[in-house]
Amino acid sequence: MFRQLIPTGAALAAILITSGCSSSSGNSDESDNSDGSGNVSLEGKAADGYLAGARVCLDLNNNASCDDGEPTTTTSAGGGYTLEGVTQEQIANSPIVVEIIVGETIDEDNPGETIDKTYTLTAPAGSAFVSPLTTMVQNEIKENGLSPDEAKASIQARLGTELDPTEDYVAGSDDGTSGEEFQRLHKVAQVTRAVMQKNIELVNTVVDETGVSQEDLTALIVEQVLEALDDIQQAIETAGDGFDADGLAGSDDLQSTRLDPSKVEEQLEERRDRRAATAANLAGLLTDGDGLNFFEAFEEEGALMFGYGNVQADGEGVISITQYGYDTQGDSWAAMSDEGNQQQDCLLGNGEWRCFAQDNESVSTDGNNVRILRGGLSFAEEIISGEQINLENKRIGAYLEHEYQAVIDPAATFDDTALGYLLTFTRSQDTYELYKDNVESVGDCWDGEVIEGNTWSPTDTWCNNVFVHTGDGNHETDGDAATSLSQLISSAAASNPQYRADLGGIDLYGDDNQHVVELVSGGTANLYRIERSSMGESESLIAAGSTSWRLSTVETKEVLVIDLPADIALRSDYDRGAKPLLAVVDGYVRAGEMMPAGGRSDKQWVFNGNAREQIKAAFDYTLLDELTACDIADNEDSSFADFDTAATDCSAVSFTSGDVAGKSFFFGDGAFSFTQDGNGLYQGEINDGDFVSLGFTWTINDDGYLILNTQHTDDGVTQYLRMNLAKVELNARQISVVSFGQDTEDSSALDSATGEVNGEVWDVR
Incomplete structure (x- = not known):
C-alpha cells in the first residue's frame, strides 16, 4: 500500500535534493x-x-x-x-x-x-x-x-x-x-x-x-x-x-x-508572500511544538499516492522523523515503515568510502538553523535555514504541489494559526557519492532481471557496475564489468564512428535518451547522442560536442570526474549541478556524482503543525476521481429545446443556490465567478479571442437550469449573451454540465437564438 515517501534520505534533507551553483561566462558584445x-x-x-x-x-x-x-x-x-x-x-x-x-x-x-x-x-x-x-x-x-x-x-x-x-x-x-x-x-x-x-x-x-x-x-x-x-x-x-x-x-x-x-490573483499573492517572508527560527520550531511538516505525492504502480512527513526534536535535542501515507482502503493516515529500503549512499571522506543507509542522518540545531550530517559524517554537512509567512485566509491548495491540489477542497483556507516556511540548503564542501543497492543477492539487482555470470550483468550486491566498451566495432567484445578506470579510456578518438560499438567510454541514460561519453587519453571527452528508429531496430550516432574529464586524488582515492555539459547532465538524470563520477571500490568501477559545495533555495512550502492539520482536514481522496462529460452529438444550430432534451438524456438534476453562490466555475477560455446576490463576473475570452471582464446576472429557473445573462459592446455593436447550464454531477472540485450558449444583437430575439449544446466538465473553486 505504501512506500517510503523519501527513499533517498530522511525527511529534512530530502525535501530538496540540493545542488550547488556553477559559474558561466556571458556572450555580450562589448x-x-x-x-x-x-x-x-x-x-x-x-x-x-x-x-x-x-x-x-x-x-x-x-x-x-x-x-x-x-x-x-x-x-x-x-x-x-x-x-x-x-x-x-x-x-x-x-x-x-x-x-x-x-x-x-x-x-x-x-x-x-x-x-x-x-x-x-x-x-x-x-x-x-x-x-x-x-x-x-x-x-x-x-x-x-x-x-x-x-x-x-x-x-x-x-x-x-x-x-x-x-x-x-x-x-x-x-x-x-x-x-x-x-x-x-x-x-x-x-x-x-x-x-x-x-x-x-x-x-x-x-x-x-x-x-x-x-x-x-x-x-x-x-x-x-x-x-x-x-x-x-x-x-x-x-x-x-x-x-x-x-x-x-x-x-x-x-x-x-x-x-x-480564477487563480491569477492568488498566484501573484503567493509570489508577493515569498518576497515578504521573514527569517524563521527553525531550531525553535523543531524543539517547541509540532516541528516541520511537508506534503508530497508520488506514483506507485501507476497509482498516485499521497503522504506527509513530520520532523521534530524532543527536550534532549534528539530528532525524530516520521512519515505517513494515506491508506485508501482505511480512509486514514498511517505511519510508513522503511524496513524494505536497503539502499545505501557511499561518500568519500577521511581517506575511505563510507557507506550507510540512506535514512541515516544526524540532525542537530545550529542557532536558528538546522544542521544535518549524512551518515553522521562531519564532511557530509548541510545547513538548513528558512523564512516564514503567516498563511491566514490563504487558500490551502495554492501552497501545495500540483498533484496535491487535486485532492484538496478548493474552497478550504488556512486560519490565523497556520505558518508556512521556505527552506535554503547549504552544502559545506564538495561531495563525492556512489550508489549501492545493498541487496541480499546479485539476483535481486535490477528488480530481479539478471542473468548471473553473463556480460552486461552486475557482479555483486552493489548493483552498480560500469561496463567496458572496446571500441573495436564488434559489440560482442563489449560488456565486461570494468575493474579499472583505464579500461574506460581510449588512447585516441574514434575516426568517423557510426555505431555504439565503434566507441569506448561510458553510457549515460535518461528517460528517453542515451548519450555516449568517449574518454580520450589526455582529458578530452567526446560526446555523442544515440538515436534509434521508432521500432528500435537500428541506431545512429549524432556528434554532440566535446568536453573534458580529469583524474584526481581525493582523500587518497583516485576518482574520475567528467565536466559534462549541464543540458546532457539533466537529460541523463543527474542532479542539478552534479558531475558524473567514476571510482573503483570493492574491485569494480562504480558510478556516482560529484556535487559542488554551495547552497540553493527550495520552492516547496513546509508547514507548522496547525497548518498540517488544516491540510489534512481539507484532504479528500474522492476528489481524485475525474467527472466525465456527457456525450452529446455536435450541433452548432441547436435550440433551447435541444438543450432541454440533452439535459434530460444526461440525467441532469436541478441546481441549487448553494451550488453556485460564492463559487467560480472555470474552463479553458475563462471563468464565471458568482456572488450571493444573483450577480457575477466573467473573465476570459470572447468571440475572436479577446479577453474581457463582463458582469452578468444569474438565476435558477423552474426547471433547475442555471441561466446567465450579459452583454458586450465592441466597435459600437452590442451583443446580448446567454449561457444556459444543466447540472449533471457536482463535487467540491469539478462540475459536469450540459451547456448551451446563445448570442444575438437583438435582445428580444435571445430566447429563440440558436447555439451549440455541449457536454463539459469544468473546475470549481
Whole structure:
C-alpha cells in the first residue's frame, strides 16, 4: 500500500535534493571604446522576429522593467541596439530588458505592421541577444536560483535541442548545418510571444494593472509557458506548413498555455508572500511544538499516492522523523515503515568510502538553523535555514504541489494559526557519492532481471557496475564489468564512428535518451547522442560536442570526474549541478556524482503543525476521481429545446443556490465567478479571442437550469449573451454540465437564438 515517501534520505534533507551553483561566462558584445571613465558600450539584438523600435535597457535593479536612470535605448531596423556609457560591472551583473512600445515597435516577421499588444522580454546578464527563449533562461536564473549555465541547460532540455537558447536563431536560420533547428526554435519563440501577449491581456483584465509588478507578471507567464512547452512544440510540428503563431496561441491545442483567470490573483499573492517572508527560527520550531511538516505525492504502480512527513526534536535535542501515507482502503493516515529500503549512499571522506543507509542522518540545531550530517559524517554537512509567512485566509491548495491540489477542497483556507516556511540548503564542501543497492543477492539487482555470470550483468550486491566498451566495432567484445578506470579510456578518438560499438567510454541514460561519453587519453571527452528508429531496430550516432574529464586524488582515492555539459547532465538524470563520477571500490568501477559545495533555495512550502492539520482536514481522496462529460452529438444550430432534451438524456438534476453562490466555475477560455446576490463576473475570452471582464446576472429557473445573462459592446455593436447550464454531477472540485450558449444583437430575439449544446466538465473553486 505504501512506500517510503523519501527513499533517498530522511525527511529534512530530502525535501530538496540540493545542488550547488556553477559559474558561466556571458556572450555580450562589448565595444573596445572607452570614454576614459571606464565606461563601455554594449551591442546586441532583440527578436521575436527582429524587433525595431523597442525599448531596451540594462536592468540595474533586476525588476524586469526599464526604470528612470537605467541605461536605455531603442532598437533599430534588424533589431540592433547599443547601450552607451555602461560599466563592465553593470554588464556582468544586470539582465537586459526589452519592452514593446505598442503602436511603434515592429516585429520584422510582420514588416510594416506595428505591434498592438504589449509584452516584455529579458535576457541574462552578459547576454546580447534578447528573445522569448532568453526570457525563459532568465526566468530559470531568477526564479529557481540556477546559474546561467544551468539555466541554459534546463531550457535546452525542455526544448529538446543542443543549440544554445541564447543564440540569435534568426541569423542561425541560414546556417548550413543547424539552420533547420534554428528555424524550429524561431517558431517556438513566435508562439511563446503570442502566448505572452494573450496572458498579459488576461492578467490586465482580471487584476488591477497598477497592483502587478512587471517581474511578477513576466515570471508568472513564463512559468506557464514552460509547463506547456511540450504542447507548444507538438502543436508546431502538427501545424507543419500551416504554421501560424497567433492562431496556435489561441487554439484549443494550447489551452495548457493559458493562465487560469480564477487563480491569477492568488498566484501573484503567493509570489508577493515569498518576497515578504521573514527569517524563521527553525531550531525553535523543531524543539517547541509540532516541528516541520511537508506534503508530497508520488506514483506507485501507476497509482498516485499521497503522504506527509513530520520532523521534530524532543527536550534532549534528539530528532525524530516520521512519515505517513494515506491508506485508501482505511480512509486514514498511517505511519510508513522503511524496513524494505536497503539502499545505501557511499561518500568519500577521511581517506575511505563510507557507506550507510540512506535514512541515516544526524540532525542537530545550529542557532536558528538546522544542521544535518549524512551518515553522521562531519564532511557530509548541510545547513538548513528558512523564512516564514503567516498563511491566514490563504487558500490551502495554492501552497501545495500540483498533484496535491487535486485532492484538496478548493474552497478550504488556512486560519490565523497556520505558518508556512521556505527552506535554503547549504552544502559545506564538495561531495563525492556512489550508489549501492545493498541487496541480499546479485539476483535481486535490477528488480530481479539478471542473468548471473553473463556480460552486461552486475557482479555483486552493489548493483552498480560500469561496463567496458572496446571500441573495436564488434559489440560482442563489449560488456565486461570494468575493474579499472583505464579500461574506460581510449588512447585516441574514434575516426568517423557510426555505431555504439565503434566507441569506448561510458553510457549515460535518461528517460528517453542515451548519450555516449568517449574518454580520450589526455582529458578530452567526446560526446555523442544515440538515436534509434521508432521500432528500435537500428541506431545512429549524432556528434554532440566535446568536453573534458580529469583524474584526481581525493582523500587518497583516485576518482574520475567528467565536466559534462549541464543540458546532457539533466537529460541523463543527474542532479542539478552534479558531475558524473567514476571510482573503483570493492574491485569494480562504480558510478556516482560529484556535487559542488554551495547552497540553493527550495520552492516547496513546509508547514507548522496547525497548518498540517488544516491540510489534512481539507484532504479528500474522492476528489481524485475525474467527472466525465456527457456525450452529446455536435450541433452548432441547436435550440433551447435541444438543450432541454440533452439535459434530460444526461440525467441532469436541478441546481441549487448553494451550488453556485460564492463559487467560480472555470474552463479553458475563462471563468464565471458568482456572488450571493444573483450577480457575477466573467473573465476570459470572447468571440475572436479577446479577453474581457463582463458582469452578468444569474438565476435558477423552474426547471433547475442555471441561466446567465450579459452583454458586450465592441466597435459600437452590442451583443446580448446567454449561457444556459444543466447540472449533471457536482463535487467540491469539478462540475459536469450540459451547456448551451446563445448570442444575438437583438435582445428580444435571445430566447429563440440558436447555439451549440455541449457536454463539459469544468473546475470549481
